[in-house]
Amino acid sequence: MADSRPTADEGDERADESGTDADSHAAVSEGADTGNEGESAATDADAAESTDQLRQRVDETYDFDDFGPTDMAQMSADEWEAAFDADSWITGDALLARVEADLRNRIAERDVFARLEGVEDGLLAYSDEGYAVVYPDGSVEGRGTVLRDVKPTIALCSMDDYDVAEPPEGELLPEPSAVPEGGGELGNWMLQLVAVAQLLAGLGLIVAWVFFPVETLFAPVAGIVFVLFALLLFVQVANARLSDKFRSEEYRDRLRAVGIGSDERPEFLPERYREPADASAVEGTDDDPQTDELDDSASSV
Incomplete structure (x- = not known):
C-alpha cells in the first residue's frame, strides 16, 4: 500500500505557500490601512480648505470694523x-x-x-x-x-x-405722564404759514378776476389751484397732529404695560420672573405667628 503521508519536501512547499498567503494578506491589510489613513488625511485637508475658503468669503462679505446686529x-x-x-x-x-x-x-x-x-x-x-x-x-x-x-x-x-x-x-x-402729546410743532407751524400764504394768494387771484376787468382765465385757474393746495396743507397738518397724538397714547400704553410707574410685570413672563425681587424679599420678612409664639415661650422660660 502506498504511503499517503506528505514527504518533507511537500511539507516545506506547503509551508512556503502558507507563508506567502500570510504575507499577501498582511500586505493587503497594510495597504488598506494606508488607504484609510490617506483618505482621512485628505478629508481633513478638504475640511481645512473649506473652512479657510469660508473664512475668506466671510471676510470679503462683512466689514468687521463696522460690524453690527444687522x-x-x-x-x-x-x-x-x-x-x-x-x-x-x-x-x-x-x-x-x-x-x-x-x-x-x-x-x-x-x-x-x-x-x-x-x-x-x-x-x-x-x-x-x-x-x-x-x-x-x-x-x-x-x-x-x-x-x-x-x-x-x-x-x-x-x-x-x-x-x-x-x-x-x-x-x-x-414716565407715561411725561410723554408729550406730539412731536415738535415747528414743522406744523411752518406748513400752516405756507398754507395761509397760498390761500390768500388764491383768493386774491379769484377776487381780482371777479371784480376787475381781467379777460384771461389764468387768474381764476391759478387761484383755484392755490386754494386747493392750501387746503391740502391744512389737511396734512391736521393728520400729522392726530397721528402724533395716537402715537403718544400708544407709547404711554406700552410704558404702562412694562410696569413703568409701578412694580407690576407682564403676565406672559415665566412665573419665576413675574414678581419683582424686592417684593419677594419683603414677603420673606413677614412675621410668622408660630415663630413668634416659640420666641415668646422661650423668653418666658
Whole structure:
C-alpha cells in the first residue's frame, strides 16, 4: 500500500505557500490601512480648505470694523464658527455686564424698546410683546421682538474686539405722564404759514378776476389751484397732529404695560420672573405667628 503521508519536501512547499498567503494578506491589510489613513488625511485637508475658503468669503462679505446686529443676524452658524474663535468668547458676569451696557445704549437711542432688570440667574429684558433671559454662559431664552434684538447683542458682546460704549445712568424709559402729546410743532407751524400764504394768494387771484376787468382765465385757474393746495396743507397738518397724538397714547400704553410707574410685570413672563425681587424679599420678612409664639415661650422660660 502506498504511503499517503506528505514527504518533507511537500511539507516545506506547503509551508512556503502558507507563508506567502500570510504575507499577501498582511500586505493587503497594510495597504488598506494606508488607504484609510490617506483618505482621512485628505478629508481633513478638504475640511481645512473649506473652512479657510469660508473664512475668506466671510471676510470679503462683512466689514468687521463696522460690524453690527444687522450683520450678525445675516450670518449663518457656519459663517459664525469660521469667523470667530470660540475659545476667546467672553462669558460669565463680564458678559452680562457688557450685554446690559450695550442694551442700555440701544434703549436710550430708541433702537430697542425694553426694560432691563437683573435677576438671580442672569439678565432679564422684557417689553409689552416679549422677553429674553440672558444667562452667564451666553445662552438665551424668550420670545418676541426682544429675543430677536437681544440675540445679536449677546454675540457681539461675547467678542473681545467689540467695544461697548459707556451706558447712560438712571431710568431709560420715561414716565407715561411725561410723554408729550406730539412731536415738535415747528414743522406744523411752518406748513400752516405756507398754507395761509397760498390761500390768500388764491383768493386774491379769484377776487381780482371777479371784480376787475381781467379777460384771461389764468387768474381764476391759478387761484383755484392755490386754494386747493392750501387746503391740502391744512389737511396734512391736521393728520400729522392726530397721528402724533395716537402715537403718544400708544407709547404711554406700552410704558404702562412694562410696569413703568409701578412694580407690576407682564403676565406672559415665566412665573419665576413675574414678581419683582424686592417684593419677594419683603414677603420673606413677614412675621410668622408660630415663630413668634416659640420666641415668646422661650423668653418666658
